[in-house]
Amino acid sequence: MAFDSVWLAVAVVPIGFLLFHWASAGYPRLPSYIPGPPSRSWIAGHAVDLWNKQEQAGDLEFAWFKQYGATIKTKGTFGTEILLTSDAKAIHYVLHTSAYRFEKAPEAVISITAVNGKGVIAVNGKTHQRHRKVLSPAFSEIQLRTFMPVFQSVANTLTKTIRAAIERDGGIVDVHHWLGRASLDIIGESSAFNYKFNSLEDENCEMANIMSHLMDGASAMTEPLRVGLWLMEKFPLLQGLVDYSPADLHRHMVKFKKLARELGKIIVDKAKQSSTDTSAKDILSILVRANESEDSSKKLSEDEVLNQTATLLSAGQETTSSTLTWVLYELSKCPDAQHALRKEIREVRSRVGDGPLTQQDYDSMEMLNAVIKETLRFHPILGTMLRVASFDDIIPLAEPIITPDGQTISQIPVQKGQLVECAAHGYNRNPAVWGSDAHIWRPERWLTKQEAQVTVGMHANVLSFSGGVRGCSGWRFAMMSMQSITFELIENFYFEPSEAICRRPGLLITPHLAARVEEGVKLPLRVTEV
């Protein structure tokens, strides 16, 4: 046995060493004057610390930005260097000005593909342009307004469901559970599928049950996992192995992808047989037409169509439900804001009566929109956007780096292949952008006009919907559904905290019980009728 181990070491160690040197030979290096925290692991860099060693997602980055400045150097796998920035000008340059010159990094693409296959969110360059061009009409304001009755009817069903849950569960309600189902029903019925999941009423809805566990285990980062991801980047053929991984996270992802594609196939085939309206701009009609198109710039293969259905479900469901969950959480901790919002809701009700509100009614509500924007700022669901430079480039800075010998550095040269990470948390709480109270959830800040010097995000200039050509296509959709659900819930219920909650880092940043994170994503609140 010992003899075998020696031979194994003799064979594997040098091969591994050669392999590593071959693969890492072209790693670009950042200028040495860029400051950054030391890393405890050469193998995994800062990844394990960022995922596993913070109680609240973002805390470690906030401390680094405070100590070293808005743009810093962190470590990736096997000593790679990452430019991590919360600087408005740098983020604007990477996401907006340079756009396709900074592609989505392979590591991000691998994780996204594992959940959705290669839909719009997982592809780069010209393929991304084609996918985005096909889908864009479905997200126009005019098109989305036609879904308002769906948002309102789901919000109504949610109210009934929560009323029943209060009775059943003695007033403590896991609001994330129900908001997850409401978000799924909204996406299914309005945009992606023209399909009724009815998950608020059907406890056994298979898709809702799979999606409620999709992010379980998405917070675990280990050195072997980092090395696995690194190997998949270098040897793309290995990426198929994710589908056979025994890890809980991957099993949930594979199950979700399979179900979303099966469902996609059924409804797309049905739509193909019945569709006659060639100008319809709902997503399903758009996908069917793209599949049948003869024009290669507008064509999506059948595989691409099915990947979009999985993409839209996963991109829209947990993001919306977790953001809404944080809205209720923050309001539960801040009774004054909750009262102010309810007062505004009552004023609107007395003006418009019992009938449905229009989009203008929602848009005119200062406190409602302030609460949602402030929650988006405070709780981005995706903590960072990882990009890789396709060319040598120069990134400008709003907050210069001062070197130890006193030089002021206002732009950073980067080489082709350089990893650049735009920090949503960091930017959304950057005191240079938001003021000295950036770390306080204070919706009133939105009641006075926010003067952004540099445009960064898709909406309200926060980075939570990302920005530029890869920014969230569904931001308007998300805003409209969050407006109608928040309105309905605050009109009917009073929310108070019930247990300590933490913002768990991971693939997505989601609420967990501070004392029992192993129970997965959840947020129990004490809920009473008003």
Ligand code: HEM
């Ligand atoms: C509060 C809710 C939401 C948040 C916080 C959010 C956030 C984001 C972020 C950060 C990205 C960029 C991801 C990246 O760079 O890897 C993104 C992309 C995307 N989102 Fe959203 N999203 C939300 C809701 C939605 C909804 C409801 C839909 C559709 C129904 C949607 C569809 C998309 C799509 C298609 C992309 C890919 C865009 C592209 O790569 O061109 N999102 N979202």
